[in-house]
Amino acid sequence: MASETLKNNPYRSANYVISAHTLKQLPPDTGFEVAFAGRSNAGKSSAINTLTDQKSLARTSKTPGRTQQIVIFDIDEQRRIADLPGYGYAKVPEQLRAHWRQVMQQYFIQRKSLRGVVLVMDIRHPLRTFDEQMLEWCSHSGVGCHVLLTKADKLKRGPAQATLLQVRKRLPKGASAQVFSSRSRAGLAELITQLDQWYELAPTV
Numbered sequence: 001m002a003s004e005t006l007k008n009n010p011y012r013s014a015n016y017v018i019s020a021h022t023l024k025q026l027p028p029d030t031g032f033e034v035a036f037a038g039r040s041n042a043g044k045s046s047a048i049n050t051l052t053d054q055k056s057l058a059r060t061s062k063t064p065g066r067t068q069q070i071v072i073f074d075i076d077e078q079r080r081i082a083d084l085p086g087y088g089y090a091k092v093p094e095q096l097r098a099h100w101r102q103v104m105q106q107y108f109i110q111r112k113s114l115r116g117v118v119l120v121m122d123i124r125h126p127l128r129t130f131d132e133q134m135l136e137w138c139s140h141s142g143v144g145c146h147v148l149l150t151k152a153d154k155l156k157r158g159p160a161q162a163t164l165l166q167v168r169k170r171l172p173k174g175a176s177a178q179v180f181s182s183r184s185r186a187g188l189a190e191l192i193t194q195l196d197q198w199y200e201l202a203p204t205v
Helices: 002-007 044-052 094-110 129-141 157-170 188-198
Strands: 015-020 032-038 070-074 079-083 114-122 144-150 176-179
Touching: 002 188, 032 044, 032 188, 044 079, 044 114, 044 144, 044 188, 094 129, 114 129, 114 188, 129 144, 144 157, 144 188, 157 176, 176 188
Parallel strands: 032 079, 032 114, 114 144, 144 176
Antiparallel strands: 015 070, 070 079
């Protein structure tokens, strides 16, 4: 089943559309959008690249925090991925930090096409303050949230599963979680399945 899911991965068609500094610059609020959010050093860009089977679709850097805009990738005419600005780590001016806090709050409240959020966390450092805030925003906005515990290859299977169980106990109702590794691609089929559920009403092209 997993091998079939990977074989039919529809997200390989993803392509860059725009980098938006404000909500007004985003594509029309129609169709179906899934956002990727997470701390700047949690492996968000690597997760998107692994999902789309493209090495450099999302920008990765040894200097966390380079994504300071909402980056949009089209899957097809109806489906999009939104790569949200990394938070909690980047050394940016407080004015810019405040700007993005306001933009993110507006995004969660106003974006009608938003179907779900993939919340990326380093499995070794899950549920930090900003992660908790993002979970709260999702819950308050009625948006589905799926936690991606990345860098699972850094832990042995036992500790990784123990962390997963602990995280699941602390999630709000309706949220889900899984382990994931961009390096080994472990958990990729599970992530694709979750995205397919959020995008299920969108026609494929």
